[in-house]
Amino acid sequence: MTADRLPANARLLHWALSLYPASYGDGARAEIAHHAGQHIAGTGRLAGLREVADVAGYGARVRLGLVPHRPPGQALATAAPLAAVLAGTYAAWHLWSIAQVIHGEGLDWYGPSGARVVAVTALMLAPAALMAVAVLAGRWTAARCLALVAVVAASLLPVLFQPLLRDYQAVLLVFNAAVVLVAPPDRTSHPSRAVPWAVALSIMAGEIALSVAGSFFGERALHTAFDFVAPVVTGVAIACTARAVGQAALATAVLAGPPLLSPLLLDMGPTHLPLVVRPVVLFTAGYAIAFVTVRLAGQFTRHSDILHR
Structure with a gap:
């Protein structure tokens, strides 16, 4: 044989x-x-x-060049945990929102084919949420398998059925899951496990705060805080973990793919320009604040060491 x-x-x-x-x-x-x-x-x-x-x-x-000792590979390895958390928290909050609507209004709120629409949307979102859980738990083999499922589900299901998600939302899931899928298995370039946890908790805290605010402002409240909180905390995470400016720039380029390229790929037009400008401004603000803070903290630590010698 x-x-x-x-x-x-x-x-x-x-x-x-x-x-x-x-x-x-x-x-x-x-x-x-x-x-x-x-x-x-x-x-x-x-x-x-x-x-x-x-x-x-x-x-x-x-x-x-997607190997640990090359800059593209290092950038992907740095961005992969953050990309997983971004896709996972985005998916988890949408699943929670759908569950809240079903609990309060029932499946009929989504129309005659509500059950099928909800099922298809859940199949698109669940792999991304589970991928983030696997990354936070340090289970990278499972995370890559779930990333492959997320890419396939978010790419094919909208073609076959009509989900609740819009096209640019599906693109966000696909791009971030693809980062996890192609990133080299290099633990040395990954941020410490505390960083993805901090990003996930910050995003979820923003969503909870917005839900609380929604009880006071009603229809004027936004549907999700993700578009505002995620770029800021991602900028902070990159500033605190990237070892060099070049690596930070490449990791930023990797993570910027979903919010910046999806309007271009989908030909949304100039009316959707805020979808491109807003995350850039917020990410830059978060990165700049954290970068300056880290530098000042480093200088203060060195100054203290000199005084105590």
Whole structure:
């Protein structure tokens, strides 16, 4: 069985090795081919295919620069936990809002096909919310699997059915889940686990505060505080965790994809310009405040150390 299987797997392995750029070196590729070939020869069909997929996946990462020692890979690894939290808190709050409407008004509030609309929307939102939970728990393998489900669900379900979410909301989920999916598994570039927790708690606190305010202002209250709170706390998180200005800029570019590109991709027109300008202004404000605070705190600490010597 293994002998019959080996030629096909060997051809697939040869194709996987061709994904590595020439700069990777013939010696390194030969070593990968040797170890992967031994593993394929001594294992089953599915395990062999997984080994080939791992070799091909890492080769694609090397060719695209999405590895821990390259700036794009470092930026993605820095942004991935924050992207997961942004998508997850956004999805969780929408799920909670839908549950509140169903509890108060029933499914009929969404029309004759309310049950189907709610089910499709929940299928779009639930993977993103679970992805954030997995990231906050430090379960990155589960988070990547859920990110793949989130990308597929948020991309395909709106084409097949009419959910409650608008197109730009689905794009936000897809972009952020894609960041988690393609980011290299590099723990050294991830922010400390306290940072994603702080971002998640800040966003949820903003949503709760807005709900409390809604009881006083009624219809004048906004539906969600996410559009205002998320850019600010993300800017603070980047300023506090990025090791260098270049890494901060690249991580910012990664996280800016959903709010900035979705209006362009969907051709919303000039009337939706605030959807682009607002997050930029709020993110810049949060980043600047945190950056100055960190610098001043560092200078104060150094000054105190000098005085106590």
